[in-house]
Amino acid sequence: MMLRFLLPLVVLASCKESNKMAKAQYTVDSARASLVRQEDTIIFALIERARFPLNSPTYNQSYTSIPQFQGSLLDFVISNTEAMQSKAGRYINPEENPFIPTNLPPSVVPRYPFSQFLHPAAALINMNKEIWKLYFNELLPMFVASGDDGNYAQTAVTDLMLLQAISRRIHYGKFVAEAKFREAPQGYEPLIRGRDREALMKLLTSVRVEEMVVKRVEKKAMVFGQEVSLDHDVKGGTYKVDPSVVSLLYQKWLIPLTKTVESRRECRKIKTLNYNPSFVKRID
């Protein structure tokens, strides 16, 4: 009986200890600061992709006939680049999520002790298939001019950089969710146990904050995308990428998908809650 009482305390204490180690790295405020910085990366990447026209042969499987490879030029560049970056240790960082995770080679460099802030089940959430679809079917046609300049390799490279930036932002939802949970578990636990996805989504939604994000990215797109010369300051109206595309990207996809990741992560959390065995439920 004494053991039953002591065991959860020991587990709780060790959880708290590891929480303290990991907590040093991620908080709701630090996660928000990172998301703000990531906006700039996404906008620079949009601008750099917009330098090239659509260059549709990049995406056409029958254009390339690369020996021992089936797929488009884009598939070739992305799968090979991710494989190489994986060997270089990129995906050891829990913030990074590959687009082609099957058969990804392991890292061959010394293992860096990244903070293991996320619970293992939640860490495996990967929404890159959805991100891929929205990127090619909806986003790309919105901001890229039609045409062909032959620079298909560079086009694929800029696609990859933008995809990686978008993917990182959306999957950062895992860290946001974990940080929110740790700072106020009493707010989340009942909803998680009740599997109340709608209420969870409501809790994760701050309309005021989201509106600010949308306005801010539009402003950033105007600042970073403007033509700067010595003659005059802002040349109104000419931007390297349409600022309204950037705000739409955030409003329609980035913010909702990040919240989807957050709520999925919360739902998987319950699987790994082990500090009070009587409350554990199995969730699909």
Added chain:
Amino acid sequence: MHRFPLVILLLIICAVKCRMAKAEQSPGSGNVYTLASVREDLIRQEDTIIYGLIERAKFPSNSHTYDAKYAQIPGFCGSLVEFVVKNTEDIQAKAGRYKNPEENPFFPENLPPSSVPSYPFPQFLHPGAASININKSIWKMYLHELLPLLATSGDDGNYAQTAASDLSLLQAVSKRIHYGKFVAEVKFRDAPEDYEPLIRAKDREGLMKLLTFTSVEEAVRMRVEKKATVFGQEVSLDSNEDNEKRKFDPSVASRLYKNWVIPLTKEVQVEYLLRRLG
């Protein structure tokens, strides 16, 4: 009686002009570059370089990235950044990147050939001079001079991402510097009589003097610094207090241009011109 030869002469002149015009319009003939288009492209490339600087400055120096003893990658001799750059260039070479004469690899030895259909990029450069590649100097400058100015000291473990952002920035800087070949070709075609005597005399100093416009160079440097200030600022909705916070020091961008990009671009131009008549 004199009319007949005159008419023939006029017809010949017309025929020659038409053939020349046709050559100018057809792709692969090489007249898609002009002084104005080249200048415009260089200006656009400034933005790419500055975005590249900002993105590299996101990471601390992460010195393990550049340490061959740290990486110890099986089957590879070199640092993590060399591994990432070499292998990425191999992938991009197979994908056709280096078929574009504007692109120059950092590791050209044993670069795999393109595996994709050949795109008819304009062959504007003189064949004897098109393969000038000073990337070894750019690499040294980047690692030993620019990075210490740009990256704050520290280590966050993101060596692969650091190397990837190094490569993007290196490619942007390299493209700008090697664009000197196109600048030189345009200038030569515009006024060959100015350049030919100096080229024949192998007068490097004379050529460098002809290619130098201090006021233009100063304007470039100032514009780059202004761009770095604008693009590197922290943008928020709150107020104009943003201007204090920056993602990186804008003077690094103007130093990069003043000390290395502008001089090395001119060096490329001089080397190109010296081979132009060959």
